[in-house]
Amino acid sequence: MIEYALVFGFSAVSLAVLLNLWRLVRGPTVMDRVLAVDTMVINTIALIILFGIQQRTTVFFETALLFAMFGFISTVAYCRFVLRGDVIE
Numbered sequence: 416m417i418e419y420a421l422v423f424g425f426s427a428v429s430l431a432v433l434l435n436l437w438r439l440v441r442g443p444t445v446m447d448r449v450l451a452v453d454t455m456v457i458n459t460i461a462l463i464i465l466f467g468i469q470q471r472t473t474v475f476f477e478t479a480l481l482f483a484m485f486g487f488i489s490t491v492a493y494c495r496f497v498l499r500g501d502v503i504e
Contacts, residue, residue, distance in 0.1 A: 421469050428461045449493055456486030 432455060439451040460479045467475025495501075 417468075421465060424465045425462070428458050428465065432458045432462075445497055449490065449497065452493075453486065453490045456482070456490070460486070 435451050435455045435458060439448055439455070442448040442451055460483050463475050463479040463482065467473065467479070
C-alpha cells in the first residue's frame with residue numbers, strides 16, 4: 416500500500432516541479448522567478464524525503480535538512496540583492 420502512495424507522491428511532486436519550471440521561464444517579474452525557485456527547493460526537499468521513505472533509510476532526511484537550510488539562505492540573499500543591490504552590507 417505504501418508503494419502506491421509513494422508513486423502518487425512522486426508523480427504529484429514531479430508535476431509541481433514541472434509547473435515551477437514553467438513559472439520560472441514564463442514569470443513576468445523577477446520576484447515571480449525567485450518564488451518559483453524557492454518553491455522548487457521545497458518540492459526537491461519533498462522528493463528527497465519521498466526517496467528516503469522508499470529506500471527505508473534516514474540519511475536522506477539529513478540531506479533534506481541541509482538542502483532546506485541552503486535554500487532558505489539563498490532565497491534571503493537573492494531577495495536582499497534584488498531589494499538593496501548588495502548582499503553584504
